[in-house]
Amino acid sequence: MVLLAAVALTTLVANGASRLRAMAAAFLAVSIAANAIAAAAATVAQLAVLGAAGLAASGILFVAARDRDYGEDPEWRLWVATLIAAIATPAAFVSFRSVDLQAASFTLLGSDRSDVLVQVAAFWLLSSGTAILVTARSAVRTSLGALLMLTGVQLLVRLAPGPQLELTIGIAWIEVVVALVGAFLIVNERAVRE
């Protein structure tokens, strides 16, 4: 439960950050918390790949900021995104639950072997990311929204049958490509503004 709270809080911090560097650091925290929550459903190799992807994506955004003041103030969008995520997460969990609630065993610390928390975290990240992406005004929050959504997708993929390591590597690459494209657009957007 603590890890789920960590995912929610770090997402809120990333969502509320008005500076890109703070946003990148908060995204790294989201990525670490999301990996920790699903650690029981992943191999060491998968965790290493995901950790590297999260670090690379946040590092790329951190460097793209170029100075500590650059970013996008979310203003009212923070509350809209939070509200949408708060409504959409339980709705999505009820509609698409693929795990057995009876088998759930929640502990305060540690990961949940029944995967209920993994799925809740995935829906939270997906709905938060969607809300941020849809309300974004610039490449800064667009990149954050896309990266949060991909972190949610990573969690869902871990619950799906199939070649896990290959899919994990594939989506980790997408995360890096999204960060690179986002950084490219952030640099261009800044050049236009200045």
Place this chain on the structure above:
Amino acid sequence: MSELIVPVAVLALASPLVFALRKRVAVAAVLSLGALAAAVVLLVLAPESRGQVLSLDLRLTPLARLAAVALLGLLAVIVADVWLDEPAYNLFPIALGVGAVVVAVLLLVSPLATYAALLVGLLLPVGSFTFQIHRNRSVEAAIRHFAFVSLGGTIGLAALALAAGLPHDQPQSTFVLLVVILYVAFALQLALIPFHTHAALLAGEAPATSLALYFGVLTPTIVIAFAEILTQSGLLPSIVQLAKVQDLLLGIGALSALGGAILAVGAADLRRLVVSSVIADLGMAVVGVGTFSGPGLVGGITIALATGASATQQLLAAGALERRAAGGAPRAARAPLAAATFVIGGVGLVGAPPVVAFPGHFFVELMAYAFAGWLGGALVLATLLLLLAQLRMAIVLFADGLPSWRPEPRPVAGVLGMLVFAALLVGGIAPDALLRPVAAFAEEFLRALRPL
């Protein structure tokens, strides 16, 4: 490790090499064309049809071979145009990256892996969309494309992951929601109406060659990936039992076909006309797939491939005409061959005989009529509107007459466009070469639809 991965590896490895050499335009262009040619040869001569990379299955179907060769050929045309007519060194490595992704999408069997590769391919052209950023809104257009593609890509991946993980005894509403999300994801990536605003902005702001990369090469790949993912995901038997899910697909397609055609009639410039025509044609292709019938599917995929070729032809010609006009209104008098190429490219986008797009349009409209009178009527109306839009632009292009029929100096876009048109014409005269591999895939789709 399967040999089937070699063409993908060649293109993927050539991309960073060309990126390093991109400012030496001639070297980068020759290397890019060489890598594309090598990948085509490897695909044509590939001895095996199945393979595995790590635990991912690969399969070279006749459709995958045909589509890969056709789409890599279009990429080569775009690279040649950029090299000889419109130096934009960023495009070479991006074109190779897109080529690698296109081949990977066509070879992969796992729906999640196919969709993930597709998402990477749709993100790559962003690097070529921005140019002269202080003079236009190309950065804004690129950001909007990035947002739409990221949204469509991630919700699509999430829907596929959920579909794979959900137990079979799901209530109907869960299933309908999942399929609707998947449709919306593809509609966002295909820029179907009402998810087309990023395409409209791109049409006005991005370079013509980058538009050709997206609307000529990537959109046909998305249509084929859509049909393949439906086939491989195991969703089809359940989809076919729910009439409203099929109606939704047909509705999105028909809306896009009609809306795109109306936008094309009102298009103010050459590029907007092409992009709107592509949106209309993709709508028709989606209707073809959505009829869940053999002829409809053959027609839909044929339309997608032929539309990609005609759109590339018209976009390259539009770029050449705009450059020759130097800020003024594009006129045939300044580039007669490019103008002629643009006009005959319209034949393919309208789906008129004798080009290979014709059987595609014929099959889809026939199946649409068989499905519902209003659907067939909507597609025929869309075709008529497209014809009107293309004729109107042709009249505008030739409004000042032609001082002579002599081609313009360095008629690169004109010559390349004529080559594309010749290929479409050969396909129209001998349609078996194109339709047979597509029909083999349609058979597989129908087997997945009603498994024994």
